[in-house]
Structure formats: structure tokens, C-alpha cells
Amino acid sequence: MGMTMTQKILADHCGKEAVQAGEFVEIDLDMVLGNDITTPVAIKEFVKMGAKKVFNSEKVAVVLDHFTPNKDIKSAEQCKTCRTFSDEQDIKHFYDVGEMGIEHALLPEKGIVVAGDTVIGADSHTCTYGALGAFSTGVGSTDMAAGMARGKAWIKVPPAIKVELSGNPNKFVSGKDVILHLIGKIGVDGALYQSLEFTGEGVKALSMDDRFTVSNMAIEAGAKNGIFPVDDKTIAYMSGRTDKQWKIFEADQDAVYDRTIQIDLNVLKPTVAFPHLPENTRTVDEAGDIAIDQVVIGSCTNGRIDDMRVAAEVLKGRKVNKRVRTIIIPATQEIYLQCIREGLAEIFIEAGAIVSTPTCGPCLGGHMGILASGEKAVTTTNRNFVGRMGHSESEIYLASPAVAAASAVTGRITNPQKL
Amino acid sequence: MIVKGKTFKYGDNVDTDVIIPARHLNTSDPKELAKYCMEDIDKDFAQKVAEGDVIVGGKNFGCGSSREHAPIAIKASGVSCVIAKSFARIFYRNAFNIGLPIMECEEAVEGINEDDQVEIDFTTGEIHNLTKGETYQSQPFPQFIQKIIHAGGLVPYVQNELRNQ
Numbered sequence: 215m216g217m218t219m220t221q222k223i224l225a226d227h228c229g230k231e232a233v234q235a236g237e238f239v240e241i242d243l244d245m246v247l248g249n250d251i252t253t254p255v256a257i258k259e260f261v262k263m264g265a266k267k268v269f270n271s272e273k274v275a276v277v278l279d280h281f282t283p284n285k286d287i288k289s290a291e292q293c294k295t296c297r298t299f300s301d302e303q304d305i306k307h308f309y310d311v312g313e314m315g316i317e318h319a320l321l322p323e324k325g326i327v328v329a330g331d332t333v334i335g336a337d338s339h340t341c342t343y344g345a346l347g348a349f350s351t352g353v354g355s356t357d358m359a360a361g362m363a364r365g366k367a368w369i370k371v372p373p374a375i376k377v378e379l380s381g382n383p384n385k386f387v388s389g390k391d392v393i394l395h396l397i398g399k400i401g402v403d404g405a406l407y408q409s410l411e412f413t414g415e416g417v418k419a420l421s422m423d424d425r426f427t428v429s430n431m432a433i434e435a436g437a438k439n440g441i442f443p444v445d446d447k448t449i450a451y452m453s454g455r456t457d458k459q460w461k462i463f464e465a466d467q468d469a470v471y472d473r474t475i476q477i478d479l480n481v482l483k484p485t486v487a488f489p490h491l492p493e494n495t496r497t498v499d500e501a502g503d504i505a506i507d508q509v510v511i512g513s514c515t516n517g518r519i520d521d522m523r524v525a526a527e528v529l530k531g532r533k534v535n536k537r538v539r540t541i542i543i544p545a546t547q548e549i550y551l552q553c554i555r556e557g558l559a560e561i562f563i564e565a566g567a568i569v570s571t572p573t574c575g576p577c578l579g580g581h582m583g584i585l586a587s588g589e590k591a592v593t594t595t596n597r598n599f600v601g602r603m604g605h606s607e608s609e610i611y612l613a614s615p616a617v618a619a620a621s622a623v624t625g626r627i628t629n630p631q632k633l
Numbered sequence: 634m635i636v637k638g639k640t641f642k643y644g645d646n647v648d649t650d651v652i653i654p655a656r657h658l659n660t661s662d663p664k665e666l667a668k669y670c671m672e673d674i675d676k677d678f679a680q681k682v683a684e685g686d687v688i689v690g691g692k693n694f695g696c697g698s699s700r701e702h703a704p705i706a707i708k709a710s711g712v713s714c715v716i717a718k719s720f721a722r723i724f725y726r727n728a729f730n731i732g733l734p735i736m737e738c739e740e741a742v743e744g745i746n747e748d749d750q751v752e753i754d755f756t757t758g759e760i761h762n763l764t765k766g767e768t769y770q771s772q773p774f775p776q777f778i779q780k781i782i783h784a785g786g787l788v789p790y791v792q793n794e795l796r797n798q
Contacts, residue, residue: 238777255661255701263791281659288659338699338723354701354727360791368777402646403693407722436693438722491646578655578698597697599650601673 216466218374219441220409223349223463227332235373235470243273244348245327246361247335249317249574250278254295255355256336260362268303269365275307275326276300277317280574285581315546315572318342318430318514323546325456329444330463334358334367339514339596341432344410344441345425347448347462351439372438374409375400376471379416381480386630388524389424390516390594390614392477393431394485398495399475406436408472411465416479417442422451423520430515431596434492484629486592487612490600498617501627508591509534509622510603511615512543512570513577516594519549521615526558528619528630529565535625540567541576541583567622579603585610592621634755636713636734637763638685642747643674645691647717649724652695652703661702663709670706682710687753689745690717695724704733714753716760716771718742729778730787736760741769 217225217232225233227241246268248256253276268274276296281289293310300308307326314320318339321327327343333350334340336358343350353367361367377396397404410432412425420428425442432440442448444462452460483497511517511525522544534540542562544550550572553559559569576583577595585591585604590611593603598610611627620630651673653666660666671678688707694717695703704727707715714734728735734755741760745751749764758771774782784790 238775251655251658252699252701255705258661259788262788264795265791286659292659292661336699336701338697340699352699352723354699354704354723354730356701356730356787357726360730360787363791364794368781370775370777402696403719403721406693406719433723436696436721578650578658580655580658597648597650599648599697601654602650606673 215470216468218409218411218469219443219463219465220349220374220411220439221371223330223332224369224371233371235371237371238368239371240366240368241332243334243361243365243367244331245273245275245333246358247275247317247321247333247337247340248358249280249337250282250293250296251280252336252355252358254292256358256362257295257299259356259359263359263363265363268362271304272306273365274305274362275321276305277309277320278311278314279316279572280578281580282314282573283311283571313547316514316517316574319518319545319549322346322426323455323548325452325458328452328456328458328460329448330461334361338433339430341437341439342426342430342514344429344432344439345422346452347442347444349439352433372407372409373472374411375405376474377410377412378414378474378476379412379479380414380476381416381478382419383479383482386484386616387482388614388616389420389427391482391485393428394487394492394495394612395477395482397431397435397492400435402434402491402493403436408437410435410437410440412440412442418445419479421520422447423518426518427515434596484614484617484631486617486627487598489598489609492598492612498627498629504590504627505625506538506592506621506627507589508583508585509538509540509618510576510583510591510593510595511618512545513574513595514545515596516615517543517545517549519552521594522549522553522558525615525619526561528616528633529567530561532565532623534566534622538622538625540622541570542567543570544572546572576603592618592627594618635752636685637752638683638687638713640687640689640745640747640749640751641675641678642689642745646693646696647690648697649695649700649703650697653700653706658700658702663705666702666706667709670710679710682712684711685713686711687751688712688715689742690715691742692718694720696721699723701727701731704728704731708733716741729781732786736771738769738771741771744769
């Protein structure tokens with residue numbers, strides 16, 4: 215029986231010729247990741263396990279991105295714990311303020327993760343690296359601790375859903391619209407315990423940044439991972455960023471899928487997920503008249519350079535609505551610098567938006583843009599659960615950077631194609 | 634092992650942001666986290682919950698973030714078991730890894746009401762609803778998971794592995 219792309223990577227990393235869906239395997243890990251919220255818990259468990267040294271100091275990454283720059287004393291203490299541990303363990307990929315970026319934008323950018331890798335991260339959006347053709351999945355802190363101690367993780371081999379993409383997206387239709395459309399179609403548990411494997415000639419129409427956005431939100435459909443085939447764009451992206459050897463895996467012709475879903479990119483429209491679940495999707499034209507108080511453009515989902523460029527394209531020569539606080543957060547220092555060099559930061563500031571240092575801050579209601587009761591926000595982030603970005607009576611509308619920027623200008627949920 | 638308590642019942646897709654809102658994630662102290670458990674869907678939960686109580690959810694319980702703080706907060710509240718139609722995969726792993734018992738059982742979720750008294754036998758997988766006089770049979774855990782449960786969680790499991798290296 216043929217294997218899916220995910221199954222082939224897993225088989226390769228557990229020393230087996232073949233694996234089958236449902237089988238439990240222990241895989242060797244190429245990277246173990248944690249952030250300032252999950253790593254302190256992992257360190258405690260690591261010590262309890264009786265571990266002394268991490269299995270490989272070059273295969274652990276610690277990124278201080280969630281409540282940084284330290285938002286309060288407790289957060290500062292958590293970062294200090296991570297810093298001390300990383301120093302003691304000589305962690306090569308430790309990123310603190312000044313070098314750090316949002317972890318899932320940073321690791322691919324620095325070439326720390328490449329095609330064919332197996333990655334676990336104590337952050338649910340670790341599935342982002344599927345865009346590179348890697349197997350990567352989110353786990354908890356105890357799994358992270360076990361991964362740091364032994365370089366292994368237990369995995370139940372997932373069955374897969376095949377997502378066949380065709381056509382070319384229209385102007386202002388992006389990876390965010392692809393994934394929101396998919397989640398709307400299958401629901402927030404539509405891919406529970408499964409892989410989402412993206413294929414089809416439509417893949418080549420998606421930029422790497424689009425693919426990162428799509429893989430990033432695989433977890434929002436309950437998926438274990440969301441993976442793309444490796445093509446010229448993937449190789450061009452990895453080239454020059456890494457000294458690591460990448461390895462290309464392809465699904466077998468006779469691979470078995472639980473089901474196949476077809477998405478025609480030609481007919482896809484800018485899409486918005488209404489409160490309080492990512493599956494509550496409507497096209498932007500069906501959104502109705504919704505006045506908003508805040509816009510956030512950033513996060514591990516949509517804080518990359520393509521996202522910044524499209525936001526700037528919409529905001530250029532325009533002003534954001536006086537009633538809309540518009541917060542733009544390039545995801546890494548490199549992207550931030552690119553925003554300055556390309557004149558995007560100037561466009562944002564002239565439009566009346568603020569440009570922040572990289573942080574996950576507002577996405578999870580940490581800091582840098584908390585919502586009051588009754589407030590509504592259009593954000594390019596990944597979750598619109600109750601209270602996610604602040605007060606339990608606030609509302610989050612998830613959308614692409616283009617929709618978010620257009621909505622910032624008008625003060626209402628707006629189709630950028632009609633601005 | 635048998636546990637007994639009253640039930641708190643919630644709907645589908647109970648996410649980790651309502652189980653423990655991120656504004657409280659600047660600590661990992663279980664007692665501190667327990668104070669805010671379920672705060673955004675049931676603000677009096679921390680006051681009402683007693684040792685042994687059981688949370689009952691619909692499908693996709695624990696969806697969202699990978700924060701282990703969510704099962705830790707539930708466990709530290711005194712909750713003895715979470716029963717749901719299905720669990721989000723990261724929450725599922727985390728619960729086993731930290732030693733919070735969970736059970737998948739649609740029939741129990743349909744049958745149990747808020748504030749029922751239930752008794753759960755982890756050995757047989759039977760859930761007795763003492764209020765309604767009903768019994769539901771949950772799915773057994775996969776063998777590999779039982780190995781981790783048997784070891785007492787992932788920490789002792791890895792301890793053994795490291796010792797054997």
C-alpha cells in the first residue's frame with residue numbers, strides 16, 4: 215500500500231520501510247522548539263525526567279516571542295528561566311529580543327528547518343513548516359521536554375485528507391483565503407488526527423509566504439500537520455538560508471487518502487471568519503455592515519513580507535479610519551528591516567497605523583492591542599475564540615492582510631477589490 | 634481506580650483560550666492557573682468545583698493552543714476526569730502526558746446532564762451516572778497510550794528510557 219508524503223517522512227525517521235495510518239511510532243527529531251510560555255514548563259519536566267543535557271544543542275530552538283519585550287514581571291521571569299537554561303545547555307538557536315522574531319516566521323527564514331525534517335514544537339502553530347515539505351506538529355511542554363531529553367517523540371501515524379488545488383487566485387486573494395475557505399468547508403475538527411496534504415497544479419500559484427499561511431492554520435481544522443510538495447519555489451526559498459541538507463519526499467502514486475477536497479483558486483473570494491470559530495466563514499461580500507475598532511496585521515500566520523507588501527499596497531496614499539487602531543507587526547527583524555528599506559513602514563505610519571517590533575502579543579491577548587468589552591477587530595491572526603484577544607465580550611474577525619488593511623481604511627469589514 | 638463527583642457540562646469545541654485565558658499564562662504554577670480555570674465560559678467554575686468533579690464536553694474538546702497549562706489548570710482544580718465526544722489532538726497528548734484522565738464516550742456525553750453525580754471506573758472504562766441510574770461504556774485507550782499511563786505519565790516513561798540508555 216502506498217504512503218502519503220507525511221507517512222514517508224515518518225517512516226524515514228523511525229527506521230522503517232513503511233508505516234501505516236493508526237500505527238504508533240517513535241520518530242527521531244531534527245528540531246525541538248519552544249517559546250517563552252511553553253519552555254519554562256518544559257524545563258521543569260526536563261529536570262524531573264532526570265535529564266542533564268539536551269540530546270543535541272543544535273537541534274533545539276528557544277524563541278522568546280509571546281510576551282516579549284517582557285510585558286510584566288512574571289513574563290520577565292519566564293524569559294529569564296529560558297535564557298538561563300539556553301546558556302547552560304549551550305542552545306545554538308536561542309533567540310532573544312533584538313534577534314528574535316515570531317518563531318514560525320523565524321525558523322524557516324534562518325534556514326533552521328528544511329524539507330524532509332521532523333519537527334515538534336511546544337506551540338500549536340508548529341505545523342507551519344509543512345509549507346517547506348517538512349513534517350512538523352505542535353505538542354505540549356512535556357513532549358518538548360521528552361524531545362529535548364531523547365531527541366524522539368511518539369506519534370500516531372496519521373491518515374490524510376488530500377487537498378487538490380487548481381487555478382490561479384485573483385488579485386487580493388491569498389493563502390489566508392485558501393485556508394479559511396477550507397476550514398469553513400470541513401470545520402474546526404474536520405481534519406482531527408489527520409494530515410492535510412496539499413497537491414495539484416494550483417500549488418505553484420501560491421508563494422512560499424502563502425503556503426506558510428496555509429500550513430500554519432492546518433491546526434485550526436484539527437489537523438496534525440499540513441504539508442506541501444517541494445517544488446522550485448521551495449528550493450529557491452531554502453537556498454542561501456541554510457547549511458542543512460534537505461531531503462525531498464513525495465507521496466506514492468497509490469497513496470491512500472481518507473478523502474479528497476478540491477479547491478479552485480480561480481473562484482475563491484476574500485474570506486472572513488466570524489466570531490467565535492475559524493469555521494464561521496463568509497466571503498467578504500457576504501459580511502454585511504460591520505463597524506470595527508481595531509485592525510491587527512501580523513502574527514505567525516500573516517506577518518511575512520508578502521503580507522506587509524499587500525497591506526502597504528492597500529494603505530498607500532490612504533489614511534486609516536480615525537476610529538480604527540491599526541497595529542502592524544512584521545514577524546521578524548529581517549522583515550521589519552525590509553519594511554523600512556522598501557518604504558512600507560513609511561506608508562504604514564503615514565496612513566496612521568503603528569508599526570511594532572516583532573511579538574505574538576495581541577494575537578493571544580497578551581499585550582500590544584487588547585480589546586475592551588463590545589469591541590470588534592479585523593485581524594490577520596489565526597483564532598477568534600471567545601476572549602482570545604482580550605475581553606470575553608469582544609469579537610475577532612479573521613481575514614487576510616488585504617481585507618484587514620481595506621477595513622482599517624473604511625472602518626468596516628471591506629473587500630479590498632472594491633476599495 | 635474509581636473516581637466520583639458532580640459534572641460540569643459544556644458544548645462542542647471548548648478551546649484552550651477559555652480553559653485558561655492567555656492573560657494568565659505569565660505563570661505556570663498549577664494552583665495559580667486553577668484559580669482562572671474555565672473563567673471565560675463559566676466564571677464561577679473555580680468556586681464551584683470540588684475534588685473529584687468531572688468535566689463533560691462535546692466534540693473537539695481542548696482545541697486551539699498547545700498550552701499544557703490547560704490540562705494542568707483542570708487537573709489542579711481537582712477535576713478527576715474529562716469526558717468528551719472527541720478531543721483535539723494536542724490536548725489529548727498533553728492530558729496523558731501530565732496524567733489527567735480523559736475519556737471519549739459519545740453516549741455518556743448525551744446521557745449526562747449538568748450537576749449529575751457520576752462514578753468512573755478507569756479499569757473497566759465504565760461511567761456510571763448515579764443521578765439517572767445509567768451506565769455508559771467508554772472506548773479503551775490504544776495499547777501504546779496504556780504504556781504511558783502504566784508508567785505514570787510521560788515523565789516517568791522518559792526517566793525509564795534514560796536509565797536504560
